Amino acid sequence: MIDSFENIPVRDNMQTIAFYNLENLFDLNDDKHTNDRDFLPTSVKKWTPKRYKNKLRKLGFAISNIGRRETGKHPAIVGLCEVENAKVIEDLLASKHLEDCNYKYVHYDSLDERGIDVALLYDAKAFEVITSETFTISLTDEDGSPDYTRDILLVSGLLDGENIHVIVNHWSSRREGQKETEYKRMASSNKVGEIVTSLRLDNDDARIIVIGDFNDDPHSNSIKQLVSEFNLYNPMETLRSFSRGTTYHGRQWNLFDQVLISTNFFKTSDRLFEFSTANIFDEDFLKLFNGKFKGSPYRTYIGKRYQGGYSDHFPVYAIFKK
Secondary structure (H helix, E strand, C coil): CCHHHCCCCCCCCEEEEEEEEEEEECCCCCCCCCCCCCCCCCCCCCCCHHHHHHHHHHHHHHHHHCCHHHHCCCCCEEEEEEECCHHHHHHHHCCCCCCCCCEEEEECCCCCCCCCEEEEEEECCCEEEEEEEEECCCCECCCCCECCCCCEEEEEEEECCEEEEEEEEECCCCCCCHHHHHHHHHHHHHHHHHHHHHHHHHCCCCCEEEEEECCCCCCCHHHHHHHHHCCEECHHHHCCECCECCEEECCEEECCEEEEEEHHHHCCCCCCCEEEEEEECCCHHHECCCCCCCCCECCCEECCEECCCCCCCCCEEEEEEC
C-alpha cells in the first residue's frame, strides 16, 4: 500500500492544489463556545487521545500523498474543512507524515454552530501568503434567527513566484433536505461570485482557484452559476459516476468536493502555471474493503460507532504545470 507512493521522481515544474473534508477533526478539550460535546473522552463516542492521534496520523498520511503519483511530492496547497480550531491543525502538522513537509497554515475562527472552520495548509517553500481574509454568509432560519455557517476563506499569494488566489469553501449541508436548504448554498455561491468579481476588478487576469465541500454536485444550480456567470471551469464535471464520487450517502455517490479554476489557467506560457488534470484521491487505503459499503470512504465514525478510518469524504485535487 505505502510502497506504491515511493520512488516516484519529483517533478519540479508541477504543483498540486487539493481539498479535504477531515470529518469532525475536534481536539479533546471541551470548548464552551462550540458544540463539541460528542468529541470528548467522556462522550458517547469516547473520543480518546489514542483515537485522536490515530486520526491525525491517518489524515497526515493521506494528505502527504495527494497528487504524489503525478508530481512525486506532497501538495503545495491543501484546503481543509471540519477543523475545530488552530490547535488541531498544529497537531495535524506535527504528525508523523507531515512534520517534514514545511507546512504552515491560514485559519480564522468562524461562528459556525457546530464549531468547525475551513483552513488552508501551504508548503512555505512553494507558496508565499500575501493576504488572507474571510467572508461571512448572512443566513436566517425560518423563524428569523441567524443561521451561522462557515466563513469563506480567501488566500492570495505566490505559488512558485506566480500570483494566485485560492477561495476555500464549506457550504451549508443538505441535512434538512436538498430543496429546503438550496437557498443557503445559493447565498454562498453568490458570495463567491462577488469575491471573484472583486479580484478581477483589481486585475482582470486574476488567476483564481475555488475549492471546497459545496454540499452540491457539479450539475447543481449553485455550481453551474459559478461556471456560467463567472467564467470558471469545473474539471470535476466529468468525474462523477454511479460508482465514483467523494462521499456516499443513501446508496448513491455525490461529488460535493470540487476544484474550479479560472479559464486563464488554459493559456499556454512557458512562465505560467497551466491546468493539467484534476481527480478524486480515492486510493484503496481510504476505502472500506469489505461489507455492503465496500469501496465507500473509510470513516472515523458511523453514527456513534468508532470505525477508526480517515474521513467520510475523499480528497480532491488539481495538478498545475509550467
